Amino acid sequence: MSEVTAAGETLTATNIMRRGRRPRFDVKHQPGFGFMAVLCVLMLYGPIVLLVTYSFNQNPSITIWTSFSFDWYVKAYHNEQIRDAAFLSLKIAFFASLASTCAATMAAIATTRVKPYRGLTLAYTIINQPLMVPEIVTGIATLVFFALIKQMTGIYGLGYLITAHIVFCIPFAYMPIRARLEDMDLTYETAAADLYATPWQTFKRITFPMMIPGILGGAMLAFVISLDDVVITVLVSGPGEETFPLYMIGAIRRGVTPELNAVATAFLCLSALLVTVFFLVTRKKKE
Amino acid sequence: MAATSSDAPVQETGLSRPELASRANDRAAMRRRLMLLAPAVLIITICGLAPLSIVLAYSWMQPAEYAGVIPQFSPDAWINLAFERDLFSDELLPNFAYYSIYARSIMMAGMTTLLALAVGFPTSYFIATRAPHRRNLWLFLITIPFWTNLLIRTFAIMLILRDEGVLNVILLKLGIIDTPLQLLFTNWAVSYGLAYAYLPLMVMPLYASMEKLDFRLVEAGYDLYASRFQVLRRVIIPLVKPGIVAGSILCFIPAIGDYVITSQLGGGKRMMLGTLIAMQFGPARNWPQGSAIALGLMIIVLIALFIYAKKVVARSNMR
Amino acid sequence: MSHFLKAALVGFGVIAGAGSALADGELHIYNWGNYTSPDAIAKFEKQYNVKVTLDSYDSNDQMLAKIKAGGSGYDIVVPSGYVIGQMIEDGLLAKTEPNQMENFKNMRPEFVDVFWDKGRHYSVPWQWGTTGIAVNTDVYKGDINTWGLVFDTPPELKGKVNVVPEMIDVINAASFYLNIPLCSDKKEDLKKINDLLVKAKKDWRAMEYSTIENMTAKNFSATMDWNGAAMRERLALPSIKYAYPKEGMASFMDNVVVLKNAPNMENAKLFMNFIMDPQNAALLSAFARYDNGIKGSHEFLPKDMAGAPEINPPADFKTYFPPACPQKVAETYGKIWNNLLK
Numbered sequence: 001m002s003e004v005t006a007a008g009e010t011l012t013a014t015n016i017m018r019r020g021r022r023p024r025f026d027v028k029h030q031p032g033f034g035f036m037a038v039l040c041v042l043m044l045y046g047p048i049v050l051l052v053t054y055s056f057n058q059n060p061s062i063t064i065w066t067s068f069s070f071d072w073y074v075k076a077y078h079n080e081q082i083r084d085a086a087f088l089s090l091k092i093a094f095f096a097s098l099a100s101t102c103a104a105t106m107a108a109i110a111t112t113r114v115k116p117y118r119g120l121t122l123a124y125t126i127i128n129q130p131l132m133v134p135e136i137v138t139g140i141a142t143l144v145f146f147a148l149i150k151q152m153t154g155i156y157g158l159g160y161l162i163t164a165h166i167v168f169c170i171p172f173a174y175m176p177i178r179a180r181l182e183d184m185d186l187t188y189e190t191a192a193a194d195l196y197a198t199p200w201q202t203f204k205r206i207t208f209p210m211m212i213p214g215i216l217g218g219a220m221l222a223f224v225i226s227l228d229d230v231v232i233t234v235l236v237s238g239p240g241e242e243t244f245p246l247y248m249i250g251a252i253r254r255g256v257t258p259e260l261n262a263v264a265t266a267f268l269c270l271s272a273l274l275v276t277v278f279f280l281v282t283r284k285k286k287e
Numbered sequence: 288m289a290a291t292s293s294d295a296p297v298q299e300t301g302l303s304r305p306e307l308a309s310r311a312n313d314r315a316a317m318r319r320r321l322m323l324l325a326p327a328v329l330i331i332t333i334c335g336l337a338p339l340s341i342v343l344a345y346s347w348m349q350p351a352e353y354a355g356v357i358p359q360f361s362p363d364a365w366i367n368l369a370f371e372r373d374l375f376s377d378e379l380l381p382n383f384a385y386y387s388i389y390a391r392s393i394m395m396a397g398m399t400t401l402l403a404l405a406v407g408f409p410t411s412y413f414i415a416t417r418a419p420h421r422r423n424l425w426l427f428l429i430t431i432p433f434w435t436n437l438l439i440r441t442f443a444i445m446l447i448l449r450d451e452g453v454l455n456v457i458l459l460k461l462g463i464i465d466t467p468l469q470l471l472f473t474n475w476a477v478s479y480g481l482a483y484a485y486l487p488l489m490v491m492p493l494y495a496s497m498e499k500l501d502f503r504l505v506e507a508g509y510d511l512y513a514s515r516f517q518v519l520r521r522v523i524i525p526l527v528k529p530g531i532v533a534g535s536i537l538c539f540i541p542a543i544g545d546y547v548i549t550s551q552l553g554g555g556k557r558m559m560l561g562t563l564i565a566m567q568f569g570p571a572r573n574w575p576q577g578s579a580i581a582l583g584l585m586i587i588v589l590i591a592l593f594i595y596a597k598k599v600v601a602r603s604n605m606r
Numbered sequence: 607m608s609h610f611l612k613a614a615l616v617g618f619g620v621i622a623g624a625g626s627a628l629a630d631g632e633l634h635i636y637n638w639g640n641y642t643s644p645d646a647i648a649k650f651e652k653q654y655n656v657k658v659t660l661d662s663y664d665s666n667d668q669m670l671a672k673i674k675a676g677g678s679g680y681d682i683v684v685p686s687g688y689v690i691g692q693m694i695e696d697g698l699l700a701k702t703e704p705n706q707m708e709n710f711k712n713m714r715p716e717f718v719d720v721f722w723d724k725g726r727h728y729s730v731p732w733q734w735g736t737t738g739i740a741v742n743t744d745v746y747k748g749d750i751n752t753w754g755l756v757f758d759t760p761p762e763l764k765g766k767v768n769v770v771p772e773m774i775d776v777i778n779a780a781s782f783y784l785n786i787p788l789c790s791d792k793k794e795d796l797k798k799i800n801d802l803l804v805k806a807k808k809d810w811r812a813m814e815y816s817t818i819e820n821m822t823a824k825n826f827s828a829t830m831d832w833n834g835a836a837m838r839e840r841l842a843l844p845s846i847k848y849a850y851p852k853e854g855m856a857s858f859m860d861n862v863v864v865l866k867n868a869p870n871m872e873n874a875k876l877f878m879n880f881i882m883d884p885q886n887a888a889l890l891s892a893f894a895r896y897d898n899g900i901k902g903s904h905e906f907l908p909k910d911m912a913g914a915p916e917i918n919p920p921a922d923f924k925t926y927f928p929p930a931c932p933q934k935v936a937e938t939y940g941k942i943w944n945n946l947l948k
Contacts, residue, residue, distance in 0.1 A: 450825050558948060
């Protein structure tokens with residue numbers, strides 16, 4: 001009996017000691033993980049560094065470096081097809097991510113932190129449905145369906161393509177928002193309720209602000225997914241609706257010029273800027 | 288919907304309110320939920336499920352002469368998933384061509400998932416254990432590349448992997464090899480490309496569950512004289528399992544049906560499910576067959592997701 | 607949230623209201639990617655004050671899927687000859703009677719009575735070319751004018767050959783090599799094709815569309831290819847030569863047709879007439895590097911092109927456009943293809 005107590009005491013002592021010298025024994029440390037993280041970043045940036053470098057290459061061949069120049073940026077800017085395609089992609093991605101994030105936020109509130117109710121699994125399955133179908137199938141199916149609507153109503157336009165994008169963006173926007181909601185501490189909301197806040201006040205003052213990182217994450221994910229889509233866009237797009245990835249596919253087939261590298265670099269800078277803004281905004285919120 | 292509350296033993300979500308009022312509240316909550324769910328569910332049902340039923344109908348029809356379908360019932364497309372009439376003797380034989388395509392697709396998607404997990408797990412753990420402001424910086428670093436167009440990134444990978452590409456040039460200069468390696472148009476190139484593309488889908492859920500990891504449990508593990516590896520295996524991994532499962536599913540599904548990256552980096556010599564389906568809607572002019580293969584693939588994915596959904600719902604109930 | 611919704615609504619309003627009404631009319635062209643000369647389009651726009659939009663597809667099938675579904679909104683598509691017969695039968699095309707147009711006199715006589723449109727009631731040639739082999743003669747010094755490079759790959763080229771994944775072209779080439787009539791429905795013929803392809807594939811590096819990219823980057827040393835692509839490759843890397851296989855080779859022709867429900871029918875007809883002008887046809891060729899079907903256009907071609915071996919086949923060469931095979935044969939081809947790529 002006394003032995004056990006002794007052992008227990010020793011343990012506690014070690015505990016205290018450990019706590020005292022945490023810098024030397026970091027419980028969070030795992031060997032090699034930092035290395036992997038650095039490797040991961042290198043792996044991610046390797047192709048991109050190459051891309052950016054070659055966008056400043058004078059030589060029209062993308063393999064041979066001659067000298068530094070801005071020629072391809074000028075050329076890309078004057079290439080109307082590239083410019084239109086890039087703007088169209090941004091426009092679609094903007095509206096698709098906006099709409100899908102709204103829908104996903106609402107759906108996440110209704111499906112997270114609730115008592116299980118009839119239809120919860122169904123709702124969950126429906127929201128994730130676009131993830132379950134291979135894109136080519138969604139593409140063909142949507143094409144046939146929209147063609148029917150177009151012929152029946154006589155309404156044409158970019159709305160169809162945006163709608164198709166909204167559909168597959170919803171599950172992507174939904175995931176981070178849901179994850180954020182699930183992780184949120186209920187204490188604040190309970191406290192608000194205890195202080196006689198109405199559910200709406202609680203939502204507006206407590207829940208929603210706490211959800212913002214998740215919502216931003218969801219919106220960004222949706223934006224990227226929309227910006228990258230090829231298969232569905234190829235099939236659903238109407239006349240004059242050539243997005244940047246569609247332009248790219250054609251170019252890869254028949255020979256790439258560094259103009260594309262230039263546009264990609266421009267996209268990259270724009271997104272870096274956006275992410276930086278998000279980054280600063282969320283950080284300020286925390287302080 | 289009062290039935291709901293009697294269905295399952297009531298488990299409070301943490302909000303303290305009188306039991307008696309709960310039934311009326313439930314009804315109001317239900318209405319609110321339906322309204323919240325409506326936009327997402329409606330748009331997906333109309334623009335996602337309705338077209339899908341067209342595909343389902345197609346899979347039971349006959350292919351038309353030149354693309355499209357003839358509205359006549361035929362189970363051929365579904366039978367063809369497993370059996371085919373032999374090209375030259377008309378016997379009904381197991382469809383080995385398809386079996387190997389299924390197997391290859393599953394293997395490639397599996398390889399991709401493992402690769403993404405192998406890189407994504409340590410990375411997200413590393414990020415989650417940094418000080419909060421550092422964490423954001425790391426996340427920032429990881430996110431940026433995904434803002435470049437996927438096709439362009441795939442193209443950049445081609446620049447690295449090709450015969451006279453960066454990697455071969457470096458290896459040749461270092462004297463490690465003396466003839467260029469054929470890296471492009473191999474299974475490895477495809478896995479690498481897919482893992483690269485879907486890494487954020489792995490890192491995000493992993494990071495989300497690691498961020499909330501309770502390190503007191505980890506500490507308890509060390510107090511019980513566990514080694515770092517034991518703690519990792521017995522404490523950390525079980526705790527972040529939902530993140531691992533979610534990340535793997537998110538990675539696996541698009542990888543198994545992928546068409547764009549596979550055809551860019553794979554050299555197109557071997558077919559995958561995505562290319563097989565695309566081909567049925569293309570040069571093979573057999574839309575019913577394409578529909579049937581696609582639905583078959585979807586059913587597999589659906590089962591996996593359904594199990595996952597059940598698990599997640601069950602887990603959130605326990606809280 | 608309501609802010610978001612408001613923003614979204616405003617945004618949709620902006621989109622709905624956007625749309626340029628600068629030109630007198632519009633013309634929506636749906637063509638193969640990187641195939642349309644921007645100069646020709648600019649000239650057409652200026653000449654007729656029409657705003658042209660241009661979208662691209664990468665296979666006849668992709669175009670057909672979209673057109674067959676209906677309501678595509680395009681005026682002009684550019685299908686290969688063998689697809690047009692079926693499109694006419696399906697009632698997808700407008701009978702624009704190009705043979706009555708002013709510039710019809712410029713069309714080369716051998717292209718008037720083509721099998722898909724006898725007498726040219728629906729279609730006007732865009733570009734035509736041949737399907738042969740591009741070879742890097744630095745790597746392979748032997749005789750290049752044979753399909754044997756692809757189907758009995760010599761040792762120098764093993765693992766360096768590419769074959770474009772165009773089912774019909776590959777099977778036709780195999781048929782030429784085996785001296786089998788195209789679209790043969792005889793079982794033993796089909797089996798021979800199947801066995802040849804399966805055996806040959808072991809020596810191939812890839813089955814890729816992006817031949818220009820890979821040939822000039824020296825990832826491939828030989829590839830089954832189209833003559834225009836081969837010319838672009840040669841201009842970037844002079845050691846690349848285009849082969850005319852002695853066993854026989856197929857030609858293709860892509861044609862401008864107008865869709866039955868074209869929103870801008872008159873502009874589409876103007877465009878048909880426009881490209882039959884030798885100078886304009888030369889503009890198209892100067893960009894895509896294929897030949898066109900218009901008499902007298904060669905004198906307007908750029909210097910590096912007029913005498914190019916890729917568009918000036920040897921004297922004994924005969925243009926031959928293989929027709930589409932019957933459904934039954936096409937189905938078997940599909941199976942052979944599946945089996946090849948498994």
